[in-house]
């Protein structure tokens with residue numbers, strides 16, 4: 001392991017960046033990537049640059065890959081995630097920053113204070129694209145400010161600004177305050193709220209008001225560094241190796257999405273653009289994110305996804321058992337039936353509150369939304385539409401069919417900067433303990449947290465986000481709450497994997513989802529890439545030029561275990577390559593993009609689909625190796641018995657269903673060539689991937 | 701008798717969202733009911749169930765799963781609710 005030394009100390013204050021010693025200028029890729037990282041030390045208020053060789057850019061791509069490469073070399077094992085020594089990185093994908101379809105995403109990496117493991121998150125938000133336009137593939141931050149600070153980066157210039165006036169503000173308030181002096185349209189904002197300031201282990205970082213790096217406690221990391229906000233503005237252009245070919249590919253990708261609009265709508269758009277006044281109207285409509293109506297012979301997937309995004313999945317998933325309810329003890333079809341309850345917090349019901357659509361940027365699909373509740377107890381104005389996880393979490397999981405209260409809970413999470421998945425799961429645990437009499441109403445500060453009591457659900461969410469009263473007990477998630485309560489009942493009710501609550505997809509429904517929960521380096525997460533894309537959603541591996549055997553092995557049966565380890569390997573590698581590219585996983589929904597061709601047009605490389613998958617495997621190995629180096633053993637990630645059916649459901653479509661999560665995990669480890677006991681990476685595989693030197697102490 | 705049907709999700713490249721109460725002859729089996737309902741729902745249910753393991757696993761009668769081979773022997777009653785669901789990606 002090599003640790004990059006910091007440059008000689010500079011006087012504190014605002015200054016241009018220095019080049020780190022020992023980092024030769026190197027030859028850059030012909031385009032697409034910047035080939036440089038920006039490093040910042042908050043304690044010493046200084047910054048410097050590190051050159052990234054073209055070999056590294058190609059081998060690890062950007063995003064999680066480049067992040068893992070940089071952290072592995074620079075973060076000492078055993079570093080306390082909430083100490084000044086911890087480092088976090090905001091990293092752009094290879095295809096970020098120059099209008100690639102589905103690339104309006106930003107990624108963050110670090111060591112998690114919630115799980116103690118490798119941590120990463122891929123969210124909407126402009127900050128990574130702005131970094132690219134500043135000439136950086138990533139920003140890495142270490143140290144701790146001595147008072148609340150906002151890190152402002154304009155092109156190559158780094159400023160450490162006093163943020164005392166922002167400390168205590170919500171994420172909406174702080175972002176809007178910063179936007180008063182930094183052009184909102186040209187800046188990427190990443191901000192923490194009160195939950196992050198108070199180092200809630202489930203605190204999130206909110207990007208551009210509406211998007212969250214939600215899971216694994218990134219908000220607490222920024223809070224521990226007294227870093228309230230980061231704002232990045234870049235005015236540069238990212239050069240491309242083959243601009244005409246790149247543009248043609250983007251056109252090809254965007255066409256079916258454009259054609260998802262009817263002929264009439266496309267004609268209207270054409271007339272409006274070419275007429276001066278109507279052109280103004282058109283620009284205003286699109287600037288406000290309003291959607292032109294969709295009709296005609298469009299692909300159903302695009303139409304539904306564009307209209308409703310993930311909200312369309314809520315009622316179906318509640319009914320068929322995919323979404324766990326009542327803290328994993330109930331059956332949606334019985335306890336929260338589609339016909340009387342679930343439809344009230346799903347798809348069309350949510351649509352009624354839509355103000356406008358919301359994109360992560362550079363996206364032809366535009367699947368998110370902004371909603372308002374016009375009046376009543378849960379009045380909100382222009383807040384992020386709750387999506388699948390939140391609707392399941394604060395809705396179905398809590399047996400709460402009051403959609404306006406779900407909108408409010410979600411808004412509290414975003415505005416105070418708290419992960420909605422973990423928060424809702426923790427509420428589920430508290431409601432169960434309250435029902436069983438383990439917690440009394442006095443211990444809950446008078447909040448009557450019965451299943452389905454909307455008012456109490458909103459109030460307890462607020463208490464958790466602010467650490468007010470009993471909220472302090474639950475503000476670090478269910479595992480910590482159970483530890484503090486110290487009873488078997490509490491431990492039993494805390495459904496988590498190594499400290500983090502799983503998402504709202506039950507492995508008994510989709511077993512490969514469970515493999516991700518217990519075998520990915522980030523326990524409990526569902527967006528890490530797993531074979532359920534094929535197993536449950538019927539998607540083919542969207543890499544038509546990969547080896548036929550690979551494409552075939554990525555297809556598996558629903559209930560059979562056969563081939564699940566290899567399929568999981570392929571899908572997780574593919575997903576990590578997507579992250580490395582900087583793209584959204586929903587780009588796969590309509591058959592995927594020509595990923596490697598896009599990369600080649602931008603960078604001038606000659607990457608094949610197989611090399612793209614290898615890059616993903618390299619990334620997955622680096623993420624995994626980070627945990628092995630921390631002394632984390634594969635056996636440490638255990639599925640809760642409610643997730644596997646060892647504590648069986650009595651009713652509903654999953655009644656009595658069991659899934660052997662250990663077997664699936666072993667199959668995945670075998671396919672990855674990881675030792676089942678120690679987690680060590682096989683020497684042969686590491687050599688084949690060219691990471692044997694990087695992982696020298698962990699191979700074998 | 702009247703039976704409520706929910707048929708929802710992507711089936712055979714179409715997004716289906718069907719929620720209706722249908723009048724059926726007394727003693728009608730689920731298999732017979734599916735033949736009657738597929739035209740109204742606009743989706744070839746029999747083909748869909750044959751082609752998609754996950755849809756075939758998501759046939760519910762009053763919230764409990766009915767295995768595909770038991771459709772013919774399962775008779776419906778007045779007020780029953782039948783669901784046929786195709787999973788959708790969450791996020």
Ligand code: SF4
Nearest residue numbers: 360363366367584586
């Ligand atoms: S598909 Fe949705 S989540 Fe993905 S980039 Fe587009 S708007 Fe964002």
